[in-house]
Amino acid sequence: MTPSPEPQATAERELCGLVNGLAQQITDHVRERAVPLGLTAAQATALREMTGPMTMRELAERMSCEPSNATFVVDKLEKLGLIERRAHPTDRRARQLVLTPEGDTLRGRLLELLAQDSPLAGLTAEQQRTLQDLLEHAIIRR
Amino acid sequence: MTPSPEPQATAERELCGLVNGLAQQITDHVRERAVPLGLTAAQATALREMTGPMTMRELAERMSCEPSNATFVVDKLEKLGLIERRAHPTDRRARQLVLTPEGDTLRGRLLELLAQDSPLAGLTAEQQRTLQDLLEHAIIRR
């Protein structure tokens, strides 16, 4: 065994593990509720983030993934008739994503399912606020 | 647009987005430091979690992934000569994973790199403790 690690660094590493663990739990939760609707976890995540018309890049950012991945997922949603790629009103490089009526309806059902047994239900409203503060604080870089 | 969602549910959804965002940031951070060592992010994560001899399942749990994925990643690490699969001393179903001397050395270098510019550096030690409490509280289910 190599030299003993700094306790500080170890604590940080474990904390990263916890963050990843919770993120994984959230994804599992999404997947569970997506499958009965005929969606994969990735598709459901995209649908969930479609709070209104947006570009590919905006969607990718909301999904915390690369734009090329958003292309992949939106392709699927488009084939399912849930989303449309329109010309962007002011930027000819970009596409404007819009939910179809079917997509909007399905999104509504999805959101209902997602609200049930949230992975964060173990926290009180105040704890959730604290968590949000900390995460926002930790994330604001880059 | 469909009926307006409950504000409570919306807040929870956004919080999930933050958790995922931070997890993504952590993975990116690992990837950045893994590549110069000739490792992928997944391989580096596995190496990082190898705090001592353990079974496939234990490693998978630490990596927050399915055992079948651990098999995949350990295969790679084994081919790189960084890890060994031994017979488990008491359970013939299980394997005991052990780092090779090279694996142990590389892990040391990886941990050093990972400690630099941690994605959690934006938080004070106390904030990190609070975050840890909240996450542990949120995760203890299942």
Place this chain on the structure above:
DNA sequence: CTAGAAACATTCAAGCTTGAAATGTACTGG
């Protein structure tokens, strides 16, 4: 002891994700 149930690990197919390269469009300083 023994049958059934559970657990460990692996394999494979299907789907996800990243990063680099390519294309087309917008912006910026001369």
Place this chain on the structure above:
DNA sequence: CCAGTACATTTCAAGCTTGAATGTTTCTAG
């Protein structure tokens, strides 16, 4: 205006991840 740079998107290869199916081994109730 024009060249150069930056940006939005897509394509593709390589690698990651899950879930179901399989083979072993262990555990447990009877």
